Every structure is written in structure tokens, then in C-alpha cells.
Amino acid sequence: MNGRADRNDAREGAMAAFSLSAAAIALAVIAACIIAGAYIMPPSSLKTGDTGDTMAGIRNSSVTLPAPRTSGTIPVEQALAARRSVREYADSPLDIAGLSQLLWAAQGITGTGGLRTAPSAGALYPLEIYAVCGNVTGLSPGVYRYIPDSHALEPVIGRDVRDDLYLAALQQAPVRDAPAVIVIAADYDRTTCKYGERGIRYVHMEAGHASENIYLQAYALRLGTVTIGAFDDNGVRSVLGLPQNQTPLYLMPVGKAGTRYVRA
Numbered sequence: 657m658n659g660r661a662d663r664n665d666a667r668e669g670a671m672a673a674f675s676l677s678a679a680a681i682a683l684a685v686i687a688a689c690i691i692a693g694a695y696i697m698p699p700s701s702l703k704t705g706d707t708g709d710t711m712a713g714i715r716n717s718s719v720t721l722p723a724p725r726t727s728g729t730i731p732v733e734q735a736l737a738a739r740r741s742v743r744e745y746a747d748s749p750l751d752i753a754g755l756s757q758l759l760w761a762a763q764g765i766t767g768t769g770g771l772r773t774a775p776s777a778g779a780l781y782p783l784e785i786y787a788v789c790g791n792v793t794g795l796s797p798g799v800y801r802y803i804p805d806s807h808a809l810e811p812v813i814g815r816d817v818r819d820d821l822y823l824a825a826l827q828q829a830p831v832r833d834a835p836a837v838i839v840i841a842a843d844y845d846r847t848t849c850k851y852g853e854r855g856i857r858y859v860h861m862e863a864g865h866a867s868e869n870i871y872l873q874a875y876a877l878r879l880g881t882v883t884i885g886a887f888d889d890n891g892v893r894s895v896l897g898l899p900q901n902q903t904p905l906y907l908m909p910v911g912k913a914g915t916r917y918v919r920a
């Protein structure tokens with residue numbers, strides 16, 4: 657009897673020890689998952705699997721933009737007459753519909769065969785448009801590439817880079833203060849492969865067309881913008897994670913004008 661009781665005690669002791677160590681292992685696994693999750697899971701502000709850096713993985717989850725409007729209440733003559741560069745912005749967000757309209761004005765598709773709002777030598781379209789978003793309603797902070805064909809945004813970087821962009825832009829305050837900055841970059845090869853050296857001037861002309869479209873559209877949306885050409889090319893390229901074959905040409909901060917701006 658005693659021998660069996662001893663064996664039972666020993667078995668129960670072993671079972672209890674096993675249960676305790678199993679519970680400890682389970683707790684350890686749960687804790688490890690929680691800790692790992694804190695690093696692996698994206699911040700709640702991100703819609704994608706981005707960890708905050710340039711990642712090929714997040715490029716799959718593009719953001720469809722609201723459809724652009726093709727009519728408005730402000731005649732183009734009025735926008736031409738009253739457009740001014742605006743360098744101070746209200747501390748209020750830009751809404752995604754406004755951003756959508758500005759991107760469409762820059763390079764949106766308007767014709768069969770992929771023809772766009774702005775003219776392009778040989779319809780080769782060397783421009784790439786990026787949106788640097790810090791305070792845009794309906795969009796997580798980050799850098800996005802505009803995709804004209806689908807009127808969508810492809811996430812490139814999943815965090816607000818406006819402070820870094822401001823430093824690369826020789827500390828021009830509009831870049832830091834605007835809720836978003838539209839960047840016009842170019843891949844020269846798309847045009848020079850057909851037009852040789854002359855293609856370089858064509859690309860610069862096209863950046864001007866896109867920039868003026870943004871100015872006029874911004875005015876019609878009661879927004880302000882300024883076209884900025886003074887910045888460190890490699891600094892901007894690095895902040896935005898641009899490929900080496902793309903050169904940034906213009907930065908255009910956009911937002912509601914500050915109170916000191918008197919709209920004509």
C-alpha cells in the first residue's frame with residue numbers, strides 16, 4: 657500500500673511540476689509574442705505593413721483616391737489673374753479629396769492612350785509625382801507615389817518625413833509647415849532616349865506645366881501653394897527614397913492659406 661501511495665505521490669508531483677512548467681512556457685511564449693509584436697506590428701497610424709522605412713513589401717497596398725472633378729466654380733481666367741505663391745498655411749488638415757484633385761491636375765489621365773492634364777514631348781511622360789503627407793484627412797502620414805493610370809497612391813515610406821524634407825530644402829518653412837508637399841521628380845531617360853540632349857529641356861518644361869496646373873487647381877480649391885526649386889537634390893532623393901534614376905525638380909507645399917494671406 658505504502659509503495660503504491662509513494663508512486664502516486666511521485667506521479668502527482670511530477671504532473672504538478674509538468675503543469676507548472678507548461679504554464680511557465682506558455683506564459684513565456686505569450687510574453688515573447690507580445691514583445692515581438694510591438695516591434696513587428698506596424699504603428700496604428702499606418703494602413704500597410706510598413707515599419708517606417710522604405711519597403712518593397714508595402715508597395716502592394718495602393719490607396720485608391722477619390723475620383724477627380726472636371727468642373728468647378730472658379731473660371732480659369734480668375735485663377736490665372738489671382739494666383740499667388742503662398743508660403744504660410746493654416747494649422748488645419750488637407751483633405752484627401754483636395755490632394756486627389758491636385759495630383760490629378762499635375763499628371764492625371766484625361767485622354768485615350770494615357771494622355772494627361774499636362775502636355776508631354778512625344779507623350780513620353782518623364783514626370784513622377786510624390787505626395788509627402790503629414791496632416792491629410794483620410795491618409796496615414798508618409799510618402800506616396802502617384803499612379804496616374806489608376807488614380808491611386810502607392811505607399812513608399814510609412815512615416816511623416818516633412819522635418820527631414822525641410823532640412824533638405826534649405827530650411828524653407830513651407831516644407832515643414834504645410835499639411836502636405838507635392839514633389840515633382842523626373843526620369844530624364846524616358847525623354848532623352850528619343851530626343852537626346854534636347855530632351856533635358858523638354859523635361860524641365862514639363863515640370864513647369866505640372867507645377868502651374870497645381871497652382872491653378874490649388875487656387876480653385878481655395879488652397880495655397882508655392883513652387884520650390886532651391887533644395888539639395890541628393891538630400892531630397894534620400895529623404896523620399898527616390899530611385900537613382902529620378903531627379904527631384906520641384907517641391908510644392910500645399911494647404912489652406914494662413915491668416916496673413918489675403919486672397920484676391
Ligand SMILES: Cc1cc2nc3c(=O)[nH]c(=O)nc-3n(C[C@H](O)[C@H](O)[C@H](O)COP(=O)(O)O)c2cc1C
Nearest residue numbers: 739740741742743828830864882883884885886887
Ligand atoms: C523655378 C522656380 C523656382 C522657385 N524656387 C522657389 C524657392 O525655392 N522658394 C520659394 O519660396 N519660392 C520659389 N519660387 C517661387 C517664386 O519666388 C515666385 O513665383 C515669385 O516670387 C513670384 O511670385 P508669385 O508666384 O506669387 O507670382 C520659385 C519659382 C520658380 C519659377
